[in-house]
Amino acid sequence: MDEFALIRMLNGPRGHGGGKRSPDDSGVTVGIGDDAAVLRPGSGTELVVSCDTMVDGVHFKPETMTFADIGYKAMASNLSDLAAMGARPRWALVALAAPRSLPADKLQGLYDGLYACAEKYATAIVGGDTTSSPSGLVVTVTVIGEVKQGRALLRSAAQPGDAVFVTGPLGGSAAGLRAMLERREAAGPLELLPERLRPLARAHRLPEPRIQAGQLLAAVEPRQCGALNDISDGLASEAWEIAEASGVTLILHGERIPLMDELREYAAAVQADPLEFALYGGEDYELVGTVRPDYRAELERMFEQAGLRLWFVGEVAAAGEDGTDPAIGVTLIRSEGGVPAPVGKRGYNHFA
């Protein structure tokens, strides 16, 4: 199949795209098929743009992900960065570098996953690029969203006194990854995995970007939310990013960090500390953020009303206030009443 036939197959009538599955209010003047897409942002909005790549052997292996999972997660991990800015997703571009030997039905599976996630979050795929790759598969997604002017939520907006929250259980993805690699079987349907591993594998293979939560946090008037970040490299690493960008210390309480029961069971079975998965594992794609302390109860109420939940896991202190060194950074109180200990600035790092 030639390059152009492949693009038609993946995005045309035999695939899912070609604008056919675009959201009703897609704002697309020109979509797939010309030199570039032409898009109409809403009035009074600012564009929010981000891209992330998934690479064979780095982000996935045959044991960890099906092709549909790779597509779903490539879109979800990108949309997660829009969620972390409080943006509404609008459009996406998909750059694909595929080995010539990769069968077309595998690529179609990848696109099923991409379109499934894009549709779920009302995102129109408006273009991309297709090339051959001399080695493994590489998928890069670029997402474009919008936010009301001046409303984007930044890493630099945490203030001393803020409460620190996360939007869901952490560490499940990293535990799922480890469990699947240990099994040494090709990834198949989640239902074929032992029940105790399913939620962990799901967290790794099919993460959900917290789009609704991000938009809710950005919409609060007058502004009560501080910093926001999504958890791609682990809670420790993302908390450090907020601490450095805001010039503060984040104090985390170990016993308040939400963990799935299945993570606790898995960690016990492999004699590991479940908190290590949450702090340093990564790929949870939950949000970590801060809120002014007086607004905490109201925010909880708003989340509950929207059918969402928040977990309060710590507080923000002025740099150095808790007596630890370095002054700016992240500390952990393992069990209530204990003393804060510095949390290393580590997590997933491509070049460390």
Ligand SMILES: Nc1ncnc2c1ncn2[C@@H]1O[C@H](COP(=O)(O)OP(=O)(O)OP(=O)(O)O)[C@@H](O)[C@H]1O
């Ligand atoms: N090669 C690059 N050229 C220009 N800017 C880059 C490049 N790589 C990353 N950045 C920018 O650096 C900042 C941090 O990027 P980073 O990829 O760490 O964030 P992220 O996407 O939230 O995290 P992750 O990639 O772990 O999901 C972003 O503003 C990003 O656009």
Ligand SMILES: Cc1ncc(C[n+]2csc(CCOP(=O)(O)O)c2C)c(N)n1
């Ligand atoms: C086979 C395999 N080995 C290791 C990992 C773990 N991993 C890879 S990239 C990353 C951080 C997020 O990516 P990025 O920073 O590029 O957004 C993590 C935690 C994996 N997913 N698959």
Ligand SMILES: [Mg+2]
């Ligand atoms: Mg990135």
Ligand SMILES: [Mg+2]
């Ligand atoms: Mg991010």
Ligand SMILES: [Mg+2]
């Ligand atoms: Mg990263």
